Amino acid sequence: MRYRVTILATLFILVAGIDNVRATVVVKPLGPMRVEVIPANLTIVIGDTQPMQAFLESFRGFQQPQKHRLLTATWTSSNPAVATINSSTGLVTAVAKGVTLIRAQSGPFRGTTLLTVTPQLNSITVTPAGQTIPQGTALQLTATGNYADASTADLTGQVTWASTDQTIATIVPGGLATASSNNTGGTFIQATYNSVTGQTGLTVGPAALVSISVTPKNPAVAKGSPQQFTATGTYTNSSVNDITSSVTWASSDMNKATISNTGVASTLAEGQTTLSASLSGKMDSTVLTIGPAVINQVQLGSHDAGTIPLGNTYQFMATAYYTDGSTLDVTSNGGTTWSSNNQGVATVSAGLVTSHSQGNNIQITASYGGFSDVGTISVGPPALKSIAATPSPVTIPNGLTQQFTATGTYTDNSTQDLTNSATWSSGSPGAASVNSAGLATCKQVIDGITITAISNSVTGPATLNCGLPNLTSITVTPANSTIPNRTTQGMVATGHYTDNTMQDLTFLANWNSSNAAIA
Structure with a gap:
């Protein structure tokens, strides 16, 4: 380990001259050393040259490395067939395609870096070419380098990617292009490497359907009751649309239920059927359970009975209607409740209204199975x-x-x-x-x-x-006649009747004299 030596000198200067000189020597370690070769991990083209440099770096504690000084080094290449290097100047010359290790040696210190030699890049091909993608979707593009020696290389991660119209599509390092969620149109995607650019056209079309959701999920309805289903489409641009009338609807058991092109299911028989909606290769389904028919309405045969005379009766009829279209006369059904809103004018039992006094617009209500209907009746003067x-x-x-x-x-x-x-x-x-x-x-x-x-x-x-007419009187003629003694007089009896007719009763009548001694 090398050490740096620091000399601290303390001088005491006296008026009479130098009295004493004292020096303190402190030795501190310089820290680890390394040699950095730059540029590092370089790629150059066959025939190109590149000067290399070596720097001595030191580390103190947790500090970042500091370049201490530029070294004068001896340079070597591990594979001169790929690249040679001037041992004293560090000038690299690319010879052939391949990889070599460049070394710099300065005293006890040595540094290395990797050098890649490639052929001359003639062009870049961006694939897939001329694609059309829906709004909101992504497309992975690949950049392939075409070299002078007819070789190719994947440059996808090395090129600089760009879109000529970022309102249509954007692209990130690595070549992933993302279509706009709002706009449609065309743009060019470009890949640039070592001043060589390749491009392809990319068109963004309308958003595509990603999935379908059918609602409600697994409902249960009574036989005969319709059920409205809704199909909702989710698209590549994250939009959500009602596509109920656009999908194709189907029933797995049309004996149980059918479904219209607007999503309305008609229930025909008890049981289950699977209803599905499909569009553009996407599908969703739900199970419809059909139970027994239930009552859905009570209706009176007449809602306005008009006016009946006081003392008369009027018969209302009540019919229950079921979801499957069947009906039931519930007029006299024990489960039917009849009521009048003015029993002083009219009462009702089993639909039969009995009038008690005169009044107008009396409401008669029939209730059955949770449903009801109302009719009106008026009571007028007796007839x-x-x-x-x-x-x-x-x-x-x-x-x-x-x-x-x-x-x-x-x-x-x-x-x-x-x-x-x-x-x-x-x-x-x-x-x-x-x-x-x-x-x-x-x-x-x-x-x-x-x-x-x-x-x-x-x-x-x-x-x-x-x-027959009654005999009302008899007339005897001649009346009050006078005849000689010992003579006769013929008398006629005429009968008078109630119908004003007359009849000769001479021979039918009983004759007598009030004084037989005279006549």
Whole structure:
């Protein structure tokens, strides 16, 4: 180990002259030494020359090495067939392709470096050439050196890479080109080494589909219920788009479910099927489980029952609809709950509405299986429901009259005399007539004549039988006659009837005298 010697001199100068001189010598170690040969690990072309230098470096503690001085060294090459070196000047001359070790020797110190000799680089080929890649993707490029001796070498890690339009694509050391996520177009990728440049065109096209995601995942629905599926595409530029209408949809069991080109699955039978969406070689799938049909609606047969007369009833019908299209009449079902929002006006049971007083827009609700529907009904004044024409049946002599009475019964069971307000008619006007007050007159001897009272389209019939006329009086002619004693007088008896007819009753009548002693 070499040492540096430091001389510290302390001088004491007296007025009378030099009285004393004292010297202190401190010896410190110089530290480790090494020889650095530069340029290090050099690559040169056949025929080129390169001067080399050797420096002595020392290390103190943990400090960085410090160049101490340039050495005068003796130079050698381990492979003179590849490169020679002037032993005193250090000038290297490249002779042939290969590798050699360059050594510098100065006293006890020696340093080395590796020298690579290559042929003259004629051109650089960048591959793959003329590629088109989607937005957001990367492409590994390779730079191949083409040398004068027809040899080639991979220079990918040694060249300087560049893109002529970095808004289209960028490239990093090592040759990895990355397409823009936002722009499309073309750029040139260049590789430069030792002042030689090679390039290739690179085109960035629209983003490509990377994956498809189908949602919802593995749903369960009731038979007959539709299910909307969505296909989402993730692209090379990290964008995410709804591609539901662009993918091809398929069902593994079309007896269980089919699916439209918009992703709507129609369920047909209980079980499972796999539904898939595919586009541009990408696919995703989901399993659809189909359970039994369930109720999805309750509907009344009529939502507006209109107005019913007080005292009348109205029957609402309720139908349950299921997801598979089937129906069930639940009007009288024990699971159906009926209700009225105004029970003072109308109540309901099993859909049958009973009116109690007048009112408008009463809401009637039917609930079944968690679903309900509402109808409305109004209650108006009572309506005439029947007419009783009396007496019936009745028989009177021809020519006489019969007074009929019309009594109306209403929906609230009240009654009213309609004799003078009803319209009266006879089923056989030639046999019997009836006036507006219900007074019928027999004109012919006939049975079964219908006398009808009509009011508000409600009819009340009565049966009238016109019998034989009754004898109302007998006229004896001549009246108050005077005859001589012991003479005779023929008498005629004429009968008068209810139909205004007359009949000779002379021989039918029973004759007698009030005073047989006279006549």
